[in-house]
Amino acid sequence: MPTTFKEALKSGKFVVTSEVAPPKGTNLEKFKHHIELLKDKVDAMNVTDHQSSVMRYPSLGGCLLVNEIGGEVILQMTCRDRNRLALQADLLFASSRGIHNVLCLTGDSIILGDHKEAKSVFDLDSSQLLEVIRILEGGKDLGGNELDGSVSFCAGAIVTPEADPIEPQLIKFEKKIEAGAEFIQTQAVYDLDKFKEFMNYARQFNVKILAGIILLTSAPMARFMNKNIAGVSVRQELIDEMASAPKGQALQKGIEIAGRMIACIKAENMCDGVHIMAIGKEETVPDIMAAAGII
């Protein structure tokens, strides 16, 4: 059994990651419960960074909590709220406190969140943040100054395999790999044929790919994502299937669909694993894994 996320990626096993969202406030009970529930089941847990630009308990703090409770953790870092000084400082801090996996993200727009008048930063972008990690690992900072003690990270990024148009996304994807991404967690995938097409292209690169699985909780939620979340396209058959669930059974249906997709991805060996996002329903992740037959 591999012990670190990096080893899990290297081992060739079907890797499973999931995410836990820090709370709005300092009551960490539910967050801790989710960590406890997942720590022995997934290969790593992402801790989100002010997800959807909503101010929350920090990702770094959440990662420390995972380290205390147990389990592998992936620090999500967006470029929205910190300039290059703050990002580098947080990377030094993370490395010094046993956080060794980072997911580099651009970050959603401030305007989509709950502090709509805030100043957005975007001093760096996701590919530049990846490069910064590699520079820090070389013992220097972005200003070219020597570090007294460097860092070591397993760094990753994201891609949207169902983006339209896809080509600009793929150019960025290649830049992220060139900048040092070792793993990719994709945006939600609902059309496995399209995903296979993406993988036929992506396989040429030396990077591990985990297919994003977002749990559907109801037919309206699926329609909402189609309308509001860029690059997410829930197929009509799946929406119909969700709508067909008896009253009170929609969540169970969503778990079944997510499990079925994961099982299919694994059986057909489409990619290196999955990243399960059960937004707001983190407690269902073990059920999804059970439905997929991977637990």
Add this chain to the structure above:
Amino acid sequence: MIRSITQKKSEEAIDLLLNGLNRIFIIGCGTCTTLTRTGGEPEVRALKEILSQKGKIITGTTVVPVACDNLTRDFLREFGAQIDQANCLLITSCAFGVQTIARQLRKMVVPALDTLFIGKETGFGMFDEICTQCGTCIIGETGGICPVTNCHKGLVNGPCGGTNHGKCEIDVAKDCVWTLIYNRLKELERLDAMRKYQKPRNHQGEPKPGKFKLPAA
């Protein structure tokens, strides 16, 4: 031609700014804010009417040809008496004009507009921001389209994940500039330019506030 794009402050906001200032001279601008219908002759007349109804004394009004021009001082000279009677100038030009007038006259100035951006007229009645004067121009590598200005996040290495059908995640009325750049470079058979990794930008190309002095000849 570049234009200063403005929008009217709300009536409430202007009321707050004019609190305690009862004798007002109103100055419009005959250039950009006339074009955008935010501060030309009709808007000055409307403000005069609204404020008069609220009991303010309007000592006079005028629309200067180009508020941001240094010649504005000469133009305003003929209104000297009316301006003297006022305890503030309410100005419907962009902030360039307001600041020009503030330097020229010893009067409290109150802007009636918010200045949004320096834009270009891209169609009838359509104005777009196309340059933010960042001081480190990269449009030689992006097909002449500026991502620093036209990407909501100012990204220089390609689109974020929020792009959708060529539109921006914040507003479907706004194009994703990286789709535009991609299409342009593809058409020019220069997609290699988009594949080039752009290093972190120098955000201090011209440290604020910008200053330029003509070197001695």
